[in-house]
Amino acid sequence: xxxxxxxxxxxxxxxxxxxxxxxxxxxxxxxxxxxxxxxxxxxxxxxxxxxxxxxxxxxxxxxxxxxxxxxxxxxxxxxxxxxxxxxxxxxxxxxxxxxxxxxxxxxxxxxxxxxxxxxxxxxxxxxxxxxxxxxxxxxxxxxxxxxxxxxxxxxxxxxxxxxxxxxxxxxxxxxxxxxxxxxxxxxxxxxxxxxxxxxxxxxxxxxxxxxxxxxxxxxxxxxxxxxxxxxxxxxxxxxxxxx
Amino acid sequence: xxxxxxxxxxxxxxxxxxxxxxxxxxxxxxxxxxxxxxxxxxxxxxxxxxxxxxxxxxxxxxxxxxxxxxxxxxxxxxxxxxxxxxxxxxxxxxxxxxxxxxxxxxxxxxxxxxxxxxxxxxxxxxxxxxxxxxxxxxxxxxxxxxxxxxxxxxxxxxxxxxxxxxxxxxxxxxxxxxxxxxxxxxxxxxxxxxxxxxxxxxxxxxxxxxxxxxxxxxxxxxxxxxxxxxxxxxxxxxxxxxxxxxxxxxxxxxxxxxxxxxxxxxxxxxxxxxxxxxxxxxxxxxxxxxxxxxxxxxxxxxxxxxxxxxxxxxxxxxxxxxxxxxxxxxxxxxxxxxxxxxxxxxxxxxxxxxxxxxxxxxxxxxxxxxxxxxxxxxxxxxxxxxxxxxxxxxxx
Numbered sequence: 001x002x003x004x005x006x007x008x009x010x011x012x013x014x015x016x017x018x019x020x021x022x023x024x025x026x027x028x029x030x031x032x033x034x035x036x037x038x039x040x041x042x043x044x045x046x047x048x049x050x051x052x053x054x055x056x057x058x059x060x061x062x063x064x065x066x067x068x069x070x071x072x073x074x075x076x077x078x079x080x081x082x083x084x085x086x087x088x089x090x091x092x093x094x095x096x097x098x099x100x101x102x103x104x105x106x107x108x109x110x111x112x113x114x115x116x117x118x119x120x121x122x123x124x125x126x127x128x129x130x131x132x133x134x135x136x137x138x139x140x141x142x143x144x145x146x147x148x149x150x151x152x153x154x155x156x157x158x159x160x161x162x163x164x165x166x167x168x169x170x171x172x173x174x175x176x177x178x179x180x181x182x183x184x185x186x187x188x189x190x191x192x193x194x195x196x197x198x199x200x201x202x203x204x205x206x207x208x209x210x211x212x213x214x215x216x217x218x219x220x221x222x223x224x225x226x227x228x229x230x231x232x233x234x235x236x237x238x239x240x241x242x243x
Numbered sequence: 244x245x246x247x248x249x250x251x252x253x254x255x256x257x258x259x260x261x262x263x264x265x266x267x268x269x270x271x272x273x274x275x276x277x278x279x280x281x282x283x284x285x286x287x288x289x290x291x292x293x294x295x296x297x298x299x300x301x302x303x304x305x306x307x308x309x310x311x312x313x314x315x316x317x318x319x320x321x322x323x324x325x326x327x328x329x330x331x332x333x334x335x336x337x338x339x340x341x342x343x344x345x346x347x348x349x350x351x352x353x354x355x356x357x358x359x360x361x362x363x364x365x366x367x368x369x370x371x372x373x374x375x376x377x378x379x380x381x382x383x384x385x386x387x388x389x390x391x392x393x394x395x396x397x398x399x400x401x402x403x404x405x406x407x408x409x410x411x412x413x414x415x416x417x418x419x420x421x422x423x424x425x426x427x428x429x430x431x432x433x434x435x436x437x438x439x440x441x442x443x444x445x446x447x448x449x450x451x452x453x454x455x456x457x458x459x460x461x462x463x464x465x466x467x468x469x470x471x472x473x474x475x476x477x478x479x480x481x482x483x484x485x486x487x488x489x490x491x492x493x494x495x496x497x498x499x500x501x502x503x504x505x506x507x508x509x510x511x512x513x514x515x516x517x518x519x520x521x522x523x524x525x526x527x528x529x530x531x532x533x534x535x536x537x538x539x540x541x542x543x544x545x546x547x548x549x550x551x552x553x554x555x556x557x558x559x560x561x562x563x564x565x566x567x568x569x570x571x572x573x574x575x576x577x578x579x580x581x582x583x584x585x586x587x588x589x590x591x592x593x594x595x596x597x598x599x600x601x602x603x604x605x606x607x608x609x610x611x612x613x614x615x616x617x618x619x620x621x622x623x624x625x626x627x628x629x630x631x632x633x634x635x636x637x638x639x
Contacts, residue, residue: 072552072632092557100554111549112637114260127248128554172553 016084018179018212019046019069024078025235026064038064039169041078048179049210051203053223056232065232066216068167070105071098095102100128104173106202108185110165112157112172118144119153122172129176143171147201163194167201174205180212181205187222199225244559253566256539264571267535271575271615272582274525275608276601278392279583282604285588286515287597288484292510293517299430303373303499304478306464310477310492321493322461324388324449326485327366331527333484334477336469341481342369345452352417352447353405360401360445362418364452370396370429372467379426380412383448391450395423399431400442416445419456423447445625466496474498518604522611528575529615536568540630547627548635561628563624569613576612580605 026039040059047053056062059114062148068080071087078216080087082102105111112121122140144153147167158167166186173181182200199215199222206213215222223229233241244252257264308320311452317607324343331341345364350357363369370377378399387394395416402425404413432441452461466473466481476534485494540547547560587598 067633070552072636079273096551096554096556096559099552105552107636111545111552113546113549115255124550125553127244127252128550130245130554176554 016081017045018048018083019214020079020081020084021045021065021069022079024065024068024075024080026061026068026073026159027076038235039075040067042232042235042237043078044183044230044237044240046180046212046214049206049212051206051213051225051227052215052230053226054214054216054230054232055218055220055223055227057218059234060232061235062216062218062232063184064235066182069214070103070182071095080207096128100125100176102174102179104176104178104181106166106169106173106181106183106186108188110157110162110169110189112165112168114157115156117156118149118160118168118171121157121168122175124172125176139175141169143175144168146174146205147171161194162190162198166190166198170198170201170205174211177209178211180214183213184217185217186215187217187219195222244556244562246462247527249559249562250568252563252568253570254566256543256563257570260539263535268571268578270528270531271525271572271612272528272579274521274615275530275576275579275612276583276586277520277521278526278608279580279600279604280516280586280590280598282514282607283583283587283598283600284596285510285517286599286601286604287591289507289510289514290599291597293507296499296503296506302468302474304466304474304495304496305499305502306467306481306496308462308494310495320460320462320573321489322464323368323459324366324461326488327461327464329487330464330466330484331368332480333472333480334466336478339368339554340372340374340467340469340477341464342366343449343464344369345449345456345460345462346456348453349418349445349455351405351416351418353402353411353414356405356407358401358404358443358483360418360443362452362455363444363446364449365446366449366461368485369465370444372465374467375432376430378430379410379534380425382427383446388448388450391448393421393423393451393485394426394448395445396427396429397425398429398440398442398444398446400440401445402428402509404443418445418447419502421455422449423451460528484545518607525611525615527620529619530571532568532571532616533572533619533622536620537566537626540564540623540627544630544635544638547630548638551630551632552636557628559628560630561624564624564627565617565620568624569616572616572619576609579612580608583608 021042021044024038024039024042028036028038030036041067049215054062054065068075074088087095087219104211119137119140120138122143123136126136126139141153145151147170149164149167149171152160152164160168181202185203187198190198202213203225205211215226217223229239230237308322322343327341327343331338334340343366347362348359349362351360365383367383367388370382383394383396397405397411405416406414411428414425415422416425449461466477468477481496491502550560584600587600590596590597
């Protein structure tokens with residue numbers, strides 16, 4: 001692993017792993033003398049095309065880790081690197097480009113905009129990159145077809161079942177063709193059967209497109225489907241096991 | 244995000260909250276409408292009044308008491324009839340171009356009809372100098388003025404009031420206790436919204452007026468220049484003639500254009516004052532926009548967090564909300580402008596006050612409404628842009 005200099009690594013390094021967490025800590029200051037050490041030094045690597053699960057109970061620091069991996073937050077110390085580039089060195093525009101271009105988010109609560117139709121929800125990340133409305137729509141329709149919702153494109157989230165909503169969210173995540181799908185408890189709001197379908201869909205996309213898939217979950221059954229499990233407890237990795 | 248996309252997203256959000264958007268816009272709309280309407284009324288008043296001064300006839304010089312300094316109070320006149328004659332004789336190219344007047348108010352009555360008239364004591368060339376014409380009968384003659392004969396010329400309305408449906412020529416009117424014989428009636432001038440109604444005048448020889456009002460003076464002297472070119476020569480001649488008897492600071496000779504300039508300036512200030520007052524309501528509308536945008540930002544915190552997670556820059560979010568604010572105020576500006584113009588038309592049609600919509604009030608109203616959107620939108624928009632995506636996504 002090459003060490004990025006303070007000003008270096010502005011360009012992606014193809015030889016570097018997709019995602020590196022290097023001695024990452026995150027401390028929240030809630031008040032005077034009240035510091036919460038959510039992460040206490042976490043290091044791991046996610047390779048291109050890999051399927052990894054980050055598993056832990058609530059309070060283990062997995063949500064904090066998700067924010068850091070998603071470039072939504074910066075670590076207190078340590079480094080999160082994408083293609084060898086340190087997130088810490090990126091400005092607002094570069095962070096936005098990273099989230100838009102390299103990461104596809106799938107949230108537990110779907111996070112769809114209720115006033116927009118399914119296809120407009122999928123178009124959302126595309127408006128933050130160049131392109132014509134026509135191209136965006138075509139890409140969004142193709143993504144919806146891939147998740148099996150070709151016949152629901154004009155429906156609003158309120159008119160769709162939970163499983164269908166999560167499919168829209170997955171279409172939104174993959175429409176930018178990211179290198180990494182970052183799924184936060186993707187089945188948490190779904191019944192077992194629908195959850196199973198959603199996991200199958202995510203794994204199929206991972207296999208077919210070679211997209212790396214990182215699932216964050218508290219459910220062992222979900223975690224066990226991954227090629228590799230990273231177990232978190234009290235802000236530390238207690239186990240990194242290949243399945 | 245492209246500009247076009249920002250506009251589309253902003254419009255989408257406004258449509259999602261139609262009633263709220265409409266009510267917010269209303270504040271700005273009313274502000275813009277008041278600016279356009281009040282400025283139109285101010286401008287209308289200005290052209291009406293300057294028009295009334297121009298109606299006295301072009302190329303007119305006014306000889307007024309005092310040094311003519313703007314802002315000085317009314318001055319006591321030192322002019323006498325003799326000064327009018329001296330000026331008239333001094334003017335190049337013949338006599339009959341200078342006239343004097345002494346103005347007072349007096350109850351006038353005839354055959355049981357009575358009203359309070361503006362009584363003008365005049366010298367013999369007055370009507371010609373101020374461009375009035377006799378409709379019936381005759382004007383006051385030089386001998387009327389010289390002897391102080393008790394004769395009168397009535398304005399058109401005065402004649403109708405005193406002698407409804409009758410010919411006033413040869414009849415008698417009373418001013419106070421003194422009786423005058425009517426020798427002529429003036430052509431109707433028509434009403435103006437401002438200033439005294441010139442058709443309700445009663446004109447008598449200045450010598451008679453001096454007796455009536457117990458004065459030996461002349462209020463104002465008028466000089467009609469033969470052309471715009473001759474006006475400076477006439478002014479110099481009138482100055483020289485008066486300087487023989489009076490001190491420099493006892494009189495001033497001003498042209499009609501100068502008076503229109505001063506009056507126009509005063510009315511322009513009035514117009515700006517009206518615009519500023521209306522501007523306050525525009526400001527209040529702007530505060531309303533700011534308030535609603537803050538509500539909108541806090542309602543859509545999760546949306547902002549999501550957009551950031553999907554690749555929106557701080558700048559994209561700020562711009563989205565700024566566009567929303569500007570769309571609200573801009574829309575209010577356009578509709579308010581339309582209604583303001585409409586209201587000005589209505590006022591011009593039904594009220595004696597004319598209203599003129601000027602191009603600058605349109606530019607001002609639209610510019611200010613968009614400006615208000617920018618200024619009052621910046622705070623909420625910046626707040627939106629700077630939201631932390633992690634907190635925003637978790638927001639309930």
